[in-house]
Amino acid sequence: MSNENAMLTIKNLHASVEEKNILKGLNLDIKPGEVHAIMGPNGSGKSTMGYVLSGRPGYEVEQGSAVLDGVDILALEPEERARAGLFLAFQYPVEIPGVSNLEFLKAAVDAQRAARGEDVITSSAFLKEAKEACKQVNLPVAFLKRGVNEGFSGGEKKRNEIMQMLLLKPKLCILDETDSGLDIDALQVVAQGVNSQRSPDRSFVIVTHYQRLLDYIKPDFVHVLSDGKIVKSGDASLALELEKQGYAWLQTGSTAEVDA
Amino acid sequence: MSEWLKQAIAHAEGVNDWFAPTRSAAVQALSAAKWPTRKTEAWKYTSLRPVERFKVKTDSISATTLVENIDGFDCIDLIFNNGQCDFDNKAILPAGLSIELLANADKSTQAHALAKFSSIKPNRHVFGLVNDALASNLVYIKVADGADISTPIRLTSLLAEHSQVHTRVFVEIGKQAKVAIFEHYQGNVESLNTGFVEYDLAEEARLEHYRFALQTGKAVSLGGSHFKLAEGADLNSTVVGFGSDLSRLDVDIIHAGERAFAKMNAFYLLNGKELFDLHATVEHTVANGTTEENVRIIAADHAKAVFNGRIHIHRDAQKTLAELNNRNLLMSNNAEINTKPELEIYADDVRCAHGATVAEIDKQAMYFLQSRGIPSEQAQVMLNFGFINELIDEMPNQALAEWLRPQMRARFAQMKVN
Numbered sequence: 001m002s003n004e005n006a007m008l009t010i011k012n013l014h015a016s017v018e019e020k021n022i023l024k025g026l027n028l029d030i031k032p033g034e035v036h037a038i039m040g041p042n043g044s045g046k047s048t049m050g051y052v053l054s055g056r057p058g059y060e061v062e063q064g065s066a067v068l069d070g071v072d073i074l075a076l077e078p079e080e081r082a083r084a085g086l087f088l089a090f091q092y093p094v095e096i097p098g099v100s101n102l103e104f105l106k107a108a109v110d111a112q113r114a115a116r117g118e119d120v121i122t123s124s125a126f127l128k129e130a131k132e133a134c135k136q137v138n139l140p141v142a143f144l145k146r147g148v149n150e151g152f153s154g155g156e157k158k159r160n161e162i163m164q165m166l167l168l169k170p171k172l173c174i175l176d177e178t179d180s181g182l183d184i185d186a187l188q189v190v191a192q193g194v195n196s197q198r199s200p201d202r203s204f205v206i207v208t209h210y211q212r213l214l215d216y217i218k219p220d221f222v223h224v225l226s227d228g229k230i231v232k233s234g235d236a237s238l239a240l241e242l243e244k245q246g247y248a249w250l251q252t253g254s255t256a257e258v259d260a
Numbered sequence: 261m262s263e264w265l266k267q268a269i270a271h272a273e274g275v276n277d278w279f280a281p282t283r284s285a286a287v288q289a290l291s292a293a294k295w296p297t298r299k300t301e302a303w304k305y306t307s308l309r310p311v312e313r314f315k316v317k318t319d320s321i322s323a324t325t326l327v328e329n330i331d332g333f334d335c336i337d338l339i340f341n342n343g344q345c346d347f348d349n350k351a352i353l354p355a356g357l358s359i360e361l362l363a364n365a366d367k368s369t370q371a372h373a374l375a376k377f378s379s380i381k382p383n384r385h386v387f388g389l390v391n392d393a394l395a396s397n398l399v400y401i402k403v404a405d406g407a408d409i410s411t412p413i414r415l416t417s418l419l420a421e422h423s424q425v426h427t428r429v430f431v432e433i434g435k436q437a438k439v440a441i442f443e444h445y446q447g448n449v450e451s452l453n454t455g456f457v458e459y460d461l462a463e464e465a466r467l468e469h470y471r472f473a474l475q476t477g478k479a480v481s482l483g484g485s486h487f488k489l490a491e492g493a494d495l496n497s498t499v500v501g502f503g504s505d506l507s508r509l510d511v512d513i514i515h516a517g518e519r520a521f522a523k524m525n526a527f528y529l530l531n532g533k534e535l536f537d538l539h540a541t542v543e544h545t546v547a548n549g550t551t552e553e554n555v556r557i558i559a560a561d562h563a564k565a566v567f568n569g570r571i572h573i574h575r576d577a578q579k580t581l582a583e584l585n586n587r588n589l590l591m592s593n594n595a596e597i598n599t600k601p602e603l604e605i606y607a608d609d610v611r612c613a614h615g616a617t618v619a620e621i622d623k624q625a626m627y628f629l630q631s632r633g634i635p636s637e638q639a640q641v642m643l644n645f646g647f648i649n650e651l652i653d654e655m656p657n658q659a660l661a662e663w664l665r666p667q668m669r670a671r672f673a674q675m676k677v678n
Contacts, residue, residue, distance in 0.1 A: 079636065107629075
């Protein structure tokens with residue numbers, strides 16, 4: 001397998017949380033512009049993958065590597081990974097009262113622009129961009145003034161995550177069950193946000209339980225994660241098959257081949 | 261008794277005006293009382309040496325500072341310039357609001373005031389008694405029943421160097437009346453002031469209150485805000501403290517009528533060798549009252565913070581809801597935060613909670629900010645400031661919040677961490 005032009009290459013990744021092994025030899029190869037969906041039963045390691053890649057404290061890498069656009073990110077601090085182009089849309093975004101959404105977004109954009117050697121964006125220019133991003137994810141502009149996620153509903157938090165993605169313009173976006181808890185309208189807003197960002201030099205990893213989101217965001221590949229590794233890969237039709245049959249048939253044939 | 265107090269008493273004995281009965285009662289109480297030492301519970305962490313050492317060097321000169329203009333904050337200004345108050349703008353007052361300088365008031369107004377002053381401020385506050393004895397230029401503010409005063413009233417105390425000033429105000433808020441009052445104390449010159457304000461809220465009166473105790477440096481400040489809430493009255497108070505050689509504030513909230521609601525947010529941000537001491541006492545004497553108290557403290561460098569939060573629920577105060585939340589952040593090993601929440605409950609059907617924590621930075625929030633590219637040091641600053649900013653966000657007056665926020669931010673940026 002050649003990694004010459006890969007956006008993200010994960011090799012034999014083993015990771016644990018509180019001394020419990022969760023990822024047990026994960027391999028994944030994502031090229032620029034591709035959308036990969038990761039499905040799998042509860043506890044298979046889907047969220048752990050995002051946390052390990054983004055550097056969440058408490059998630060220990062035991063073996064393996066993850067290279068993002070030529071940079072081995074596992075040795076970096078979380079903020080350095082973000083500046084290298086990684087973005088994780090959280091399943092449960094935290095609330096930070098007292099830090100306004102706008103202040104937070106500006107600080108994030110400033111930090112990333114500085115890391116890329118770009119000029120500081122003026123407050124007024126940024127406000128304009130932020131307002132547009134708000135509109136795009138269908139959040140009232142007043143949400144910029146509120147504390148980060150403070151008192152937001154589940155759906156509003158998810159849309160706020162997508163807004164951050166729109167403003168930060170990462171190279172690789174991991175969406176961790178961004179569809180969970182969303183009604184159909186919010187789901188479409190999220191999907192439109194993602195689709196608007198699809199481009200030949202940006203890739204997506206969509207972690208989801210349900211085929212539903214994939215009706216709106218068409219994946220190039222679908223992988224099934226089970227017990228810490230990918231046990232089956234295929235195209236979009238695999239998701240439909242899983243929807244029909246569940247995961248049980250995969251586990252019985254535990255020697256399922258990996259056709260990456 | 262300290263030399264300073266002896267002089268104060270001698271000075272008070274020379275004053276013979278309409279307020280004399282209260283003055284002499286206070287002098288008697290002071291003469292009988294023990295001068296507080298570090299063994300006195302209410303002064304355990306706060307030394308009175310800056311008071312004992314204080315010497316008045318000038319008399320009746322004006323302060324050199326000016327009253328600050330706050331963008332977007334239109335207010336009725338009542339200025340105590342080195343204790344002198346010469347409010348003569350009665351013409352500008354909205355209907356339902358009266359402000360009386362009692363020295364010039366008629367006998368019946370003075371008699372009414374004499375009965376009111378010190379009826380709310382408890383007598384246990386030593387410097388409250390000092391204020392009783394020495395206050396000059398007493399002011400009486402009255403909001404008529406049902407009046408909705410949309411323009412806030414600002415009380416500003418300006419101090420000249422080496423001066424000693426005692427200001428005193430009584431605010432009577434009529435039934436279903438509504439008003440906002442902003443007590444503003446500032447300045448850093450070597451000085452001593454006692455500033456006490458009493459608030460009497462009638463049935464269903466609403467008060468939006470701010471006390472910004474922003475004296476710093478060598479300004480010694482000893483004061484109090486004391487509230488009595490009649491049935492259904494509503495108090496929303498924000499207290500901000502910066503700290504100086506000695507800053508002490510006593511707040512008393514008395515639920516005298518049922519179904520009153522009191523909210524107090526207090527936050528202090530201390531640096532250098534500053535000291536700020538807040539003693540807040542809430543008395544639930546009757547049933548069905550609610551109190552929400554949030555106190556947040558950040559202390560850096562060699563600063564010292566004291567917070568004593570007492571909630572006293574009397575035997576008849578059934579169905580009281582009272583919450584006291586105190587969170588503290590120590591930014592230096594040499595800083596000190598002494599906090600003591602005290603719940604004293606004699607009724608059996610109440611819901612009370614209190615908590616005092618020395619906050620740790622929320623690790624989840626840290627990771628979240630970092631995961632967006634924000635460097636950890638910056639994320640820490642954002643979160644620490646957010647801890648205070650959360651309470652600034654809750655201030656009902658936006659203009660005041662917008663004015664205060666950058667000052668707090670600047671002060672926070674200068675705080676010495678080690």
